[in-house]
Amino acid sequence: MEKEHKEHFIPYGTYILVWLSLISLTVLTVTIAGIDFGRFSLFIALLIAAVKSTFVINYFMHIKFDDLIFKVFLLVALVTLASIFILTSTDIFFR
Amino acid sequence: MESLDATNTIVQQEVGTKAHHISDPHQHKDAVGAKIGMWLFLFTELLLFGGLFLLYMAYRLQYTKDFVIGGQELNIILGTVNTIILLTSSLTMALSIAAIQRGKKDLSIIFLVSTILMGLAFLVIKYFEWTAKFSHGIAPNSPELLSKPNGEIVFYGMYFSMTGLHALHVLIGIVVLSFMLVFLLRNKITKEDYIKLENSGLYWHLVDLIWIFLFPLFYLIH
Known part of the structure; x- marks a missing residue:
């Protein structure tokens, strides 16, 4: 390590x-x-x-230089956050 | 059962070789594990602020005009200065870690102290910003604010809660970094083991990241 x-x-x-x-x-x-x-x-x-x-x-x-697991974690977190935003904004627009 | 024992032996051997790098062989440290834990905590922070940003988005779509009026009332200069302070404090934080990696304790301490001082400067500016708003009668639940249109009340509600929660994070960051300073001075953070400083740095950068979004969303609306 x-x-x-x-x-x-x-x-x-x-x-x-x-x-x-x-x-x-x-x-x-x-x-x-x-x-x-x-x-x-x-x-x-x-x-x-x-x-x-x-x-x-x-x-x-330091993410660029970290192990793959950190990148995967971050991706999952950001995709989750993005989905919440997309779903909510679609709901607001088509209400 | 036998295979389990075999695995255990292998694990022990691996731990044995890794412990080779560490001065005290009885102290098993796992820097990667510690960092994963820190990142998991940061994701909960991301969702905490994410929820508020979501609320901001919903309200901004509903009260677009009032948000523009509210945003123009905020002081762009103070906002910009605070942005630059926080970005620079992130730089000195990164440099503090870079210095301890190279075994330069004094340099690391200088950078860490600069980071803490810039964090304090951020809070002082925030204090003046808020008190200026209060002196104009704009405070949560103040009669002056409540007489404004709904959208503006919501705008200031979001402004006070989001920048307030962020300022609280800056304050917590300052306390954490002060502990790290003591650890550095007492040689608890060294060239060989600086994960505590690294994880505190991650927290500090997260606080900086949140401000990167708060700044354009509140101060730069036109």
């Missing part, structure tokens, strides 16, 4: 690059919030948030 940890040391520089991307995306989302994209505004904001999450989960939370 210790061995695995040592193989997956992420360089400090990678973390700083990830952080820079996160800050840039934050500036981007704040800047374009002022522009009116109509109904796409929410979609764009959530898309940027999703991209930011991917960075945090993969690098800061």
Whole structure:
């Protein structure tokens, strides 16, 4: 186990690059919030948030370098959450 | 029965070889197991906030206009500053773990203290944000708020409960990280065994993740 940890040391520089991307995306989302994209505004904001999450989960939370079991777990959790959202929104739309 | 005994022997042998890496052979540590446990806990947190996000979605679809009016009342600058603080604290958290992996205890401590301080800064800003709202008469159940349209009452209800629950998580994170700081200082977290710090880091990043979604959903509505 210790061995695995040592193989997956992420360089400090990678973390700083990830952080820079996160800050840039934050500036981007704040800047374009002022522009009116109509109904796409929410979609764009959530898309940027999703991209930011991917960075945090993969690098800061290390998932990219973890065993397969962690990825499977995360996938199951996210698919569950997504199904709940899809089912509820369908219910609201077709009510 | 015999095959079971055989399996046990194999397991014992495996544990024996693994224990080789650990300084105290009587202490069997399972970093992967600990991490799986932490992730399972994080999924319950995900569902807790997921439920609130679901409620947010349902209400926002119902009261789209009122949510826009409510969202414009929030302070984008304070929201943005808090986002940057929390993202940076996630960076120092990751760096703190990276430092202890390389056996640099002092560096790890510096990064961990920065993380805790940024967490506190987040809460201080949140405090000013909330008190500014209170001074305008906008507080849960205040007469001023209740005189507003239903959609706005719901918007502020969601705002106070979701950012409140999130702030509580930041506070818990700060307490947990403070314990980790003590463990680091007392050499309970070392280059060989840093799973406690890693798991606390996972919690801290989850808190950051939730804010990544709270920020555009409340502050950036137009």
